[in-house]
Amino acid sequence: xxxxxxxxxxxKEILRAAMRVFAEKGVTExxxxxxxxxxxxxxxxxxxxxxxxxxxFQSAFEYLLRKIKAMMVSQIDESLSPPxxxxxxxxxxxxxxxxxxxxxxxxxxxxxAYAIRNKDNADNITLDIRNRYxxxxxxxxxxxxxxxxxxxxKPHNTEFVASAIIAAGDGLLLQxxxxxxxFDLKATAETILNIILEGITNHSxxx
Amino acid sequence: xxxxxxxxxxxKEILRAAMRVFAEKGVTExxxxxxxxxxxxxxxxxxxxxxxxxxxFQSAFEYLLRKIKAMMVSQIDESLSPPxxxxxxxxxxxxxxxxxxxxxxxxxxxxxAYAIRNKDNADNITLDIRNRYxxxxxxxxxxxxxxxxxxxxKPHNTEFVASAIIAAGDGLLLQxxxxxxxFDLKATAETILNIILEGITNHSxxx
Amino acid sequence: xxxxxxxxxxxKEILRAAMRVFAEKGVTExxxxxxxxxxxxxxxxxxxxxxxxxxxFQSAFEYLLRKIKAMMVSQIDESLSPPxxxxxxxxxxxxxxxxxxxxxxxxxxxxxAYAIRNKDNADNITLDIRNRYxxxxxxxxxxxxxxxxxxxxKPHNTEFVASAIIAAGDGLLLQxxxxxxxFDLKATAETILNIILEGITNHSxxx
Amino acid sequence: xxxxxxxxxxxKEILRAAMRVFAEKGVTExxxxxxxxxxxxxxxxxxxxxxxxxxxFQSAFEYLLRKIKAMMVSQIDESLSPPxxxxxxxxxxxxxxxxxxxxxxxxxxxxxAYAIRNKDNADNITLDIRNRYxxxxxxxxxxxxxxxxxxxxKPHNTEFVASAIIAAGDGLLLQxxxxxxxFDLKATAETILNIILEGITNHSxxx
DNA sequence: GATGAATGAGCATTCATTCAT
DNA sequence: GATGAATGAATGCTCATTCAT
Numbered sequence: 014x015x016x017x018x019x020x021x022x023x024x025k026e027i028l029r030a031a032m033r034v035f036a037e038k039g040v041t042e043x044x045x046x047x048x049x050x051x052x053x054x055x056x057x058x059x060x061x062x063x064x065x066x067x068x069x070f071q072s073a074f075e076y077l078l079r080k081i082k083a084m085m086v087s088q089i090d091e092s093l094s095p096p097x098x099x100x101x102x103x104x105x106x107x108x109x110x111x112x113x114x115x116x117x118x119x120x121x122x123x124x125x126a127y128a129i130r131n132k133d134n135a136d137n138i139t140l141d142i143r144n145r146y147x148x149x150x151x152x153x154x155x156x157x158x159x160x161x162x163x164x165x166x167k168p169h170n171t172e173f174v175a176s177a178i179i180a181a182g183d184g185l186l187l188q189x190x191x192x193x194x195x196f197d198l199k200a201t202a203e204t205i206l207n208i209i210l211e212g213i214t215n216h217s218x219x220x
Numbered sequence: 221x222x223x224x225x226x227x228x229x230x231x232k233e234i235l236r237a238a239m240r241v242f243a244e245k246g247v248t249e250x251x252x253x254x255x256x257x258x259x260x261x262x263x264x265x266x267x268x269x270x271x272x273x274x275x276x277f278q279s280a281f282e283y284l285l286r287k288i289k290a291m292m293v294s295q296i297d298e299s300l301s302p303p304x305x306x307x308x309x310x311x312x313x314x315x316x317x318x319x320x321x322x323x324x325x326x327x328x329x330x331x332x333a334y335a336i337r338n339k340d341n342a343d344n345i346t347l348d349i350r351n352r353y354x355x356x357x358x359x360x361x362x363x364x365x366x367x368x369x370x371x372x373x374k375p376h377n378t379e380f381v382a383s384a385i386i387a388a389g390d391g392l393l394l395q396x397x398x399x400x401x402x403f404d405l406k407a408t409a410e411t412i413l414n415i416i417l418e419g420i421t422n423h424s425x426x427x
Numbered sequence: 428x429x430x431x432x433x434x435x436x437x438x439k440e441i442l443r444a445a446m447r448v449f450a451e452k453g454v455t456e457x458x459x460x461x462x463x464x465x466x467x468x469x470x471x472x473x474x475x476x477x478x479x480x481x482x483x484f485q486s487a488f489e490y491l492l493r494k495i496k497a498m499m500v501s502q503i504d505e506s507l508s509p510p511x512x513x514x515x516x517x518x519x520x521x522x523x524x525x526x527x528x529x530x531x532x533x534x535x536x537x538x539x540a541y542a543i544r545n546k547d548n549a550d551n552i553t554l555d556i557r558n559r560y561x562x563x564x565x566x567x568x569x570x571x572x573x574x575x576x577x578x579x580x581k582p583h584n585t586e587f588v589a590s591a592i593i594a595a596g597d598g599l600l601l602q603x604x605x606x607x608x609x610f611d612l613k614a615t616a617e618t619i620l621n622i623i624l625e626g627i628t629n630h631s632x633x634x
Numbered sequence: 635x636x637x638x639x640x641x642x643x644x645x646k647e648i649l650r651a652a653m654r655v656f657a658e659k660g661v662t663e664x665x666x667x668x669x670x671x672x673x674x675x676x677x678x679x680x681x682x683x684x685x686x687x688x689x690x691f692q693s694a695f696e697y698l699l700r701k702i703k704a705m706m707v708s709q710i711d712e713s714l715s716p717p718x719x720x721x722x723x724x725x726x727x728x729x730x731x732x733x734x735x736x737x738x739x740x741x742x743x744x745x746x747a748y749a750i751r752n753k754d755n756a757d758n759i760t761l762d763i764r765n766r767y768x769x770x771x772x773x774x775x776x777x778x779x780x781x782x783x784x785x786x787x788k789p790h791n792t793e794f795v796a797s798a799i800i801a802a803g804d805g806l807l808l809q810x811x812x813x814x815x816x817f818d819l820k821a822t823a824e825t826i827l828n829i830i831l832e833g834i835t836n837h838s839x840x841x
Numbered sequence: 842g843a844t845g846a847a848t849g850a851g852c853a854t855t856c857a858t859t860c861a862t
Numbered sequence: 863g864a865t866g867a868a869t870g871a872a873t874g875c876t877c878a879t880t881c882a883t
Contacts, residue, residue, distance in 0.1 A: 039337045041248055045857060055865040057859080066857060119336070126333045129326070129397045130246045142398040170411065173404070176395055177412035183394050184387025190336045191349040197380070204377065205384035208419030225846065252874060262848040264876080273874065432867065453751045455662055459853060469869040471855080480853065533750070540747045543740070543811045544660045556812040584825065587818070590809055591826035597808050598801025604750045605763040611794070618791065619798035626829030666878060676844040678880080687878060 024062045025076075027052045032073050032120060040070060040123035074124045077117060078145060084109040085152065095160030096210050099178065102152065106182050107202055111189060118190050150175040157213070167215045174213060181205045231269045234259045239280050243323035247277060247330035278347055281331045284324060285352060291316040292359065302367030303417050306385065309359065313389050314409055318396060325397050357382045364420070374422045381420060388412045438476045439490075441466045446487050450530035454484060454537035485554055488538045491531060492559060498523040499566065509574030510624050513592065516566065520596050521616055525603060532604050564589045571627070581629045588627060595619045645683045646697075648673045653694050653741060661691060661744035695745045698738060699766060705730040706773065716781030717831050720799065723773065727803050728823055732810060739811050771796040778834070788836045795834060802826045 030052035034043045045066055049056040063069040088105040089098050110117045128142035153175035160166035185205070189198045237259035241250045252273055256263045270276040295312040296305050317324045335349035360382035367373035392412070396405045444466035448457045459480055463470040477483040502519040503512050524531045542556035567589035574580035599619070603612045651673035655664045666687055670677040684690040709726040710719050731738045749763035774796035781787035806826070810819045 039333075044855090049866095056857090057865050058863080060858070061863070122333045122336055125394065126246070126329045129329055129394075132398060143402075146395055146398050170407075173408045173411035174415070176392075176403070176408045177388065177415065180391025180395060180408070180412065181384065181388050182391065184389065184391035185383070187332065187336075187390050188353055188383055188387060191339060191353050195350075196383070200377075201380045201383045201387070204380035205387065208381070208384065208416055212415030212419045227846095230846095251872090263874090264848050265846075267875070268846065434867095437867095453747070458851090470853090471869050472867075474854070475867065536747045536750055539808065540660075540743045543743055543808075546812060557816075560809055560812050584821075587822045587825035588829070590806075590817070590822045591802065591829065594805025594809060594822070594826065595798065595802050596805065598803065598805035599797070601746065601750075601804050602767050602797055602801060605753060605767050609764075610767075610797070614791075615794045615797045615801070618794035619801065622795070622798065622833030623829055626833045665876090670845095677878090678844050679842085681879070682842070 020062070027054070027059060027062055028069075028073055028076055031069055032077070035070075035073060035123065036117070036119045040120070040127070070127070073120070074128070077120060077124065081106065081109050081117070082148065082152070089152075089156075095156050095163065095165055096214070098156045098159075099153070099210065100206055102156070103178065103182055103206055104202060107185065107189075107198060110186055111198065118186055121186070122190060146176075146179065149179050153178055160213075164215055166213045167217075169213055174209075178209060181209065227269070234261070234266060234269055235276075235280055235283055238276055239284070239327060240323075242277075242280060242330065243326045247327070247334070277334070278344060280327070281335070281347055282344075284327060284331065288313065288316050288324070289355065289359070296359075296363075302363050302370065302372055303421070305363045305366075306360070306417065307413055309363070310385065310389055310413055311409060314392065314396075314405060317393055318405065325393055328393070329397060353383075353386065356386050360385055367420075371422055373420045374424075376420055381416075385416060388416065434476070441468070441473060441476055442483075442487055442490055445483055446491070446534060447530075449484075449487060449537065450533045454534070454541070484541070485551060487534070488542070488554055489551075491534060491538065495520065495523050495531070496562065496566070503566075503570075509570050509577065509579055510628070512570045512573075513567070513624065514620055516570070517592065517596055517620055518616060521599065521603075521612060524600055525612065532600055535600070536604060560590075560593065563593050567592055574627075578629055580627045581631075583627055588623075592623060595623065641683070648675070648680060648683055649690075649694055649697055652690055653698070656691075656694060656744065657738070657740045661741070661748070691748070694741070695749065698741060698745065702727065702730050702738070703769065703773070710773075710777075716777050716784065716786055717835070719777045720774070720781075720831065721827055723777070724799065724803055724827055725823065728806065728810075728819060731807055732819065739807055742807070743811060767797075767800065770800050774799055781834070785836055787834045788838075790834055795830075799830060802830065 027048070031043070031048045034047045034051045038047065045059060046056055048069070049059055052059070059069065063072060085102050085105045089102050093101060110121055125142070128145070132142050150172065154171045157166060157169070157171040157174055161168055161171070185198060185202055188201075189196045234255070238250070238255045241254045241258045245254065252266060253263055255276070256266055259266070266276065270279060292309050292312045296309050300308060317328060332349070335347060335352070338347075339349050357379065361378045364373060364376070364378040364381055368375055368378070392405060392409055395408075396403045441462070445457070445462045448461045448465045452461065459473060460470055462483070463473055466473070473483065477486060499516050499519045503516050507515060524535055539556070542554060542559070545554075546556050564586065568585045571580060571583070571585040571588055575582055575585070599612060599616055602615075603610045648669070652664070652669045655668045655672045659668065666680060667677055669690070670680055673680070680690065684693060706723050706726045710723050714722060731742055746763070749766070753763050771793065775792045778787060778790070778792040778795055782789055782792070806819060806823055809822075810817045
């Protein structure tokens with residue numbers, strides 16, 4: 014009778030260990046031996062769960078993206094007004110990437126660099142960075158449309174505005190990563206949120 | 221008498237060759253042999269002009285940043301109105317990073333990843349990513365202040381807004397890099413510029 | 428369960444292979460690839476047992492010195508008379524350095540050159556050539572003192588005489604290495620031993 | 635009209651510069667560029683005077699040996715008694731190798747290592763370490779024979795004793811090099827000289 | 842003659858991956 | 863299933879030597 018192991022659980026354990034090391038030393042600097050040590054297993058064992066270093070990295074990327082999206086979706090309550098949904102989703106994105114113990118943001122940058130570099134030969138559709146951004150837009154656009162329909166937002170090109178919102182989020186992350194201790198992420202996030210929401214709000218019926 | 225060589229010119233030549241390769245294959249994947257081949261010189265020759273791979277990389281980074289800033293500064297004409305200055309600077313940033321033959325944007329991402337990873341032990345102040353962002357803010361803040369003073373912009377925290385504008389620029393670059401062919405950088409840039417400028421413009425005297 | 432290996436045994440195996448190559452081509456000319464080939468292993472494997480080429484070399488040095496001293500000590504029987512101890516130790520030194528398959532003497536010269544060149548920054552006390560010579564003196568001086576005390580040797584500065592005896596041994600090795608086939612090491616050793624012992628023997632009670 | 639240069643003088647200048655560097659950093663660590671810098675000339679110029687690094691090294695060796703021997707010969711005055719000649723020659727050897735600014739002794743060790751390693755394929759007879767030792771013996775043996783003939787020395791195998799004397803000198807040098815500051819070269823030299831001379835002196839006619 | 846810029850063969854070392862146990 | 867010892871391809875860098883000027 015073979016030892017019964019929850020393969021999926023162990024796989025996830027290794028993944029989390031890998032992400033911890035990725036976050037700490039950077040993807041490039043992370044050796045398979047580091048991951049093994051962090052996971053408390055032997056080097057060879059990693060290969061029982063991942064075909065290669067590349068695949069381990071891609072799985073970590075996938076896991077991270079899935080987690081970010083899930084977190085955002087879970088926060089955007091259907092009962093909220095469109096502006097509140099935008100605000101909540103925006104802040105959730107920053108939250109999940111900056112507050113998690115795995116130090117998501119640090120890894121995210123390595124992931125971006127990798128994804129953009131390999132966008133054309135992504136064998137895995139989940140990894141295609143183009144799909145990633147499209148997903149985020151597809152999360153945002155319906156909210157904008159809802160707002161327009163309800164007369165809360167001015168009519169506008171929802172695709173461009175969605176892209177702009179996402180851009181603002183990513184750009185803030187970048188500056189925060191550059192100087193975590195001094196950059197006031199929260200305040201700057203509020204500033205840009207207010208500007209954007211102010212910019213798309215329909216004031217015509219304010220009287 | 222030995223061969224006379226314009227050391228500075230040759231150094232720059234190598235630098236440009238290196239940046240071409242960095243752009244094409246990514247910094248991590250670039251071997252010294254690749255750079256040598258691209259520059260049409262021997263491997264050893266690189267070391268006559270740069271102490272190490274690391275230094276070559278840092279020099280490229282420096283060169284790129286200097287070029288971006290110079291381009292922006294040269295475009296922001298003193299005779300322009302504050303909103304026009306913001307618009308011009310913003311577009312110049314996107315222009316220089318996306319239009320140059322060296323394919324600046326691709327490299328920029330590797331640079332960011334590197335700079336953020338090494339922000340604490342940056343032995344070279346020019347490279348410290350925190351200084352970089354501060355410089356960009358210092359370029360933007362006076363324009364915002366000028367606008368406020370002239371009553372064109374509403375009073376606002378210029379530091380936060382400057383950060384927000386920079387964030388928008390970086391975030392747009394990221395999405396454009398992810399999908400150069402389909403992402404409409406120009407239109408999205410205009411969208412966000414309009415939203416931001418609209419958001420900070422003083423409408424109180426609109427009657 | 429992984430392959431079980433006697434790490435210490437393998438380490439020694441590599442060390443002996445390294446010494447064989449050192450002896451054959453000289454330390455400076457020995458490449459890591461040569462050692463690997465001689466040991467019948469892959470290049471990378473050496474690094475599983477030694478941190479660096481330098482450390483491999485130092486370990487070989489250490490091993491050699493330990494072996495020489497052990498051999499000498501084992502030969503100097505406590506029941507021997509002081510002159511016999513001197514003779515035995517002296518000849519043992521020459522024996523072990525000239526008779527061993529590893530061709531100790533050839534390596535010894537490289538070691539000397541290395542040790543003397545690095546005497547001031549010896550991070551390893553075992554390697555400090557000054558300690559080495561002191562050890563040999565500390566082996567010799569008690570024998571001289573015993574001889575003086577028993578009235579067999581004339582009173583003399585035991586430190587200087589010990590150094591002289593050691594010098595004679597090293598100098599003989601040098602000449603032997605220069606011309607192994609023609610230099611009569613044995614006879615010259617006997618000659619100098621006789622001269623030295625004659626020189627320190629107490630003849631006052633010869634009547 | 636070509637610049638008139640004393641080729642021999644310049645060659646010697648380079649040689650002396652090379653020896654200075656050899657002494658300071660060790661032969662192995664000395665780069666051609668170091669020699670050029672020390673000689674105040676260009677790297678390429680060395681090759682106008684020496685065919686290769688190897689040849690430069692061999693020439694330095696040759697120069698050193700020639701100088702040592704010349705110094706010894708010049709000191710051994712014909713009017714001295716055989717024991718005084720032995721003593722004078724012995725001390726001259728130690729003197730010239732330890733007192734010269736070029737720090738002869740340090741180089742000597744590298745030379746020995748090199749010479750012994752290459753004794754069989756010495757293309758230059760001057761360098762053959764076997765010849766070197768033979769020369770020193772040929773300098774010593776006639777003195778011993780003179781002493782025997784004059785009845786000052788006991789009859790003995792002059793070849794062996796000559797070798798023994800030379801061995802003592804080399805061995806002392808080795809210990810001195812290992813610990814220049816604490817090893818009392820002079821006193822130990824006197825000790826061994828006394829022992830050797832005492833050992834070969836003819837006491838039969840002491841009455 | 843003199844030079845030093847250019848070169849590339851050569852080498853120590855790293856590390857993802859394999860596989861015998 | 864798990865392991866880590868073994869491996870060798872890959873790479874940054876050095877430096878003796880060359881040769882155009």
